[in-house]
Amino acid sequence: MEIHIGKRTAEIELLSKEGNNVRLTIDGKEFEVDVVMAENGACSILHNGKSYNAELIRSGNGKSYKVNTHFSSYNVDIVDTKAKYLRMKKKEEVRQDDKVVSPMPGKVVKIPVNEGDLVAAGETVLVIEAMKMQSNYKVTSDCYIKEILVNEGDSVNSDQQLILLDLNVEK
Template sequence: MEVRIGNRIAEIELIEKDGNIVRLTIDGIEYEVDVTMAENGACSILHDGKSYNAELIRSDNGKNYKVNTLFSSYNVDIVDTKAKYLRLRKKEDERQEDKIVSPMPGKIVKIPVKVGDFVAAGDTVAVIEAMKMQSNYKVTSDCYIKDILVNEGDSVNSDQQLILLDLNVVNA
């Protein structure tokens, strides 16, 4: 399934669930976590010997959540197959912005592009690590890399611009 966290899109697949132990992949990277849910929406996650706590507030339609952690809040949308199909059909409503922005603080792990590169819709342009998890940031439309404002190894803040894009792509 596809999950949208702010401007970031992650592909998540549940591999196995046995009690509280959950094995899943996020953008192709496998994780094993111990997840405990309380009735009030509180969630405790254990991963690699570290504990994380979050509050999940579910919307009426059950596909959108507000996730509150100790220091941040995130809007999370679960995109089911039908919604993904409709979004692709209405591409003009889902226009790529002219920049890639970090939705959360983290560290730049990889920038697999350089200024002037052409990138196609779905290509990863930055990888950020936050809370020991890596997130791939992809473009949703064909474009060129206009400028890269960060370097691999840099720490970034929430809402910090990472990459500027040139959306004026002429198809031959």
């Protein structure tokens, strides 16, 4: 997920959670922390033997928080992944690019095309699952599948090239 902390943007991925122990990445760097949340919004985080305390105040929409620490306050916004995906998809539909790129991390569920196939505008070329939701990736113009860079079952990262396309199709 993408979060905005003041003017900074960070990409956060939850790797695992067992009780209070959380493994996550922040901009690709892995962290292991012990997190305890109290009912009043207080949060205690233990990382590498150091303790950090914060107060989380949630806004009405549940996607924005004010985070108060002992010395500072931060406005934190969680970017709605579905809205981000739809924004990116809408931009892609304006003009077909010569590649299909993943807008978010996920897992390749299905590749219904093969290299060399001629696909028509609107045809699905890849299905990715992210956050328990499957997304169909479609081309917006007729093209050939030049090269498939992933396999079914592969995990993919945000902005990773998945399929290369040849847009030179005679009409």
